Amino acid sequence: MRPPARRRAPPALLPLLTCSLAFALASEEVKKEATQSKNLEESDISREHGIDLKEIVFVIQSQSNAFHAQRAEQSKNSILKQSAALAQELPQVLLLHELSKQEGAWTILPLLPHFSVTYSRNSSWIFFCEEETRIQVPKLLETLRRYDPSKEWFLGKALHDEESTIIHHYAFSENPSVFKYPDFAAGWALSLPLVNKLTKRLKRESLKSDFTIDLKHEIALYVWDRGDGPALTAVPELCTDSVDARCATTGRSSLPLCGNPVKKEDIFVAVKTCKKFHGDRIPIVKQTWAGQASRIEYYSDHADSSIPTVDLGVPNTDRGHCGKTFAILERFLNLSHDKIAWLVIVDDDTLISIPRLRRLLSCYDADGPVLLGERYGYGLGTGGYSYVTGGGGMVFSREAVRRLLGGQCRCHSNDAPDDMVLGMCSSGLGVPVTHSPLFHQARPVDYPEAYLSHQVPVSFHKHWNIDPVKAYVTWLAPGEEDEAGPETRKGRKDEL
Template structure:
């Protein structure tokens, strides 16, 4: 197990890069530079590198003959190296091994395309925040499969580690994940080879008046969804506008002359961005961030403010939960921020989006076309697992313990006020009282 290679799934944003470099330095300090530690976006640049599978050919070429295990980490993973080596020594590197903290769905989940619908607990996949390991023997077999079959044919990448686990499992012909208790969520001391670093504020939080909240709604939701937003997180937002297809003074709404569409909402979203850009560009405004939310987004304003404090609002930043589209075709795919969990855009980037983005049709998918436009203007999306496109029950419990949630999405078969009260109300209330 002394010939272990580490791959930190890194990002170019300065906040995430600093965290990844800190983790790399820590591993190398523990090993006295004995181990190779890769930062994925630097050593293996690939538009879909975060989905893990595209890294397999390069890792096989570099380390297929000189290593026993490849360990994948996030920038928030913490490693107790001696304990990890003890764990790996109990496994034979020449065997096909897949180790990690095992998660399973509690019920069929939309984020996993409702896989294993009859028994969602039957399929295990690793908690990425805790890290996971594959043996080189498994790496080489996966690479051979890729040579024969090319990339797995999928249009969308949503949960990279679940999709990677499906690829490894190969409809039962491959290897299933083995749960190992030394891969931990919380730090339980020397028993843990890895654990998750909780989110910590970077210092000053984003001021309340620095965030412009834009909520997309339409007339049919003015009486049910809008009141829930007002009863929950809107109370803690200094600047908030409801953008709708009709004027309604009871909300009140802003209308932009764009009719509502059942799907997509591309023209509506980009009209909102252009409106906000015009509203703030010619005045001495303290607004530094624009946050686009759906009317069924459930949000922690205090959590978002703490998170935004880790990013430079003077940079071109697009922040949210990253999905991918078309990664099966090399060079053709792109990332996008899935809109339901919310999209944070820095003010400099707002101007570029407002001036450079357009929609092929009014009903085109807005989040996807924003991702395509970001690719065209050369802005890399920054992923944060604190945003959630789905409901709390759509995620494994240990996954939710790994991150401080900022948002959830959907009112379907849940009480959204209860979700807000359970997850976000206390922190928002404390932050509001602290600032009085």
């Protein structure tokens, strides 16, 4: 079901692809996939295309944060070590965060012209993977040899929406499962002819200056180009689990841990609320995750001693909550005792696992400027900025708060979007936004089951048409999965 009308996306977020594009897409895409499958069977699987490793350019979707850069470097070394064992000329292995100083480089599309100019003459494939993607290089080479590199190919592990969702602007609302997009954790590939075609399009028409919300879906939309480009071809060897021996890739599914988890006392949790939600949302917070937090305060437009809430003197607004959030930042920096290392700001309808957050934060330097959560982008094609979306939870190191406030970052109005204002400020002040896919701006039902199945999530957001207590128990409650992988959660389909 769709959320109530009052919760619809604002006009600025409305469709990259309007619902009318669902017109006859189901039948057209089925025909196209069938044709591609037939061509593959007749011409490609029957013979191997003799590409060598040097014709593959590996691009690791890395980040500049020290923890992530180190993980990416380890993945790069693994690829090169395996390649050297094959006694072939080594492939190019690139780290995304080193390729460009451009703010929007993580969205990949702006870098396609560079790939086209630099690699189109001697390379056949650009293979993208995440820092955590484990690659069996010999098997990947064998897999790519099944596809004719002179043709336009978009390869990956296929995901699809089970129902239309706000994070994809309700695209293909009449048949959400018809459109496939890649699971980045399994790796995905573009043939150079397709890279060249996309580059020509980019030169002809610049990228739109709008929102980047779910990159994997939006890249698939751009490649598909309303039917003028290829749909994603599902490749069974690109995997996110290791149960199948034929897998050329797998996605690491355990929660990171770097030493001991951060102490509860080193995390201050600020819950944004307002008087009208004191009676229904705050009881859910207290029934689910609040007991895991050692230091927690509820910030409202009304002082209620029964909760208790802190009245920040900022009136409630129906849109953004910039005034309230900046009052919280000031209070944390100037009034919190013992110089607590981490601040977490959540909405009153955010569900979060504090034990998992403590484990995750062990991998980040609390003395540096860390701004962590689910990354969105605004206007990245025209010099915009990245930001951590608020509903999934915004995590700040004390140093990040100090730099943001010290840099005169302020709200132009109380109802400005707090997460976007912070993103704009962090971009200008050189405070990097660090992305974690374990934070979620939407509900569990808004993500494909196959995508969540290899995660140990840290947060979800919104109570629309779900039982939030059940969602918390299903996905976030402390249990064995905090020490092991998500395989201990198998069978939890009912909340999806």
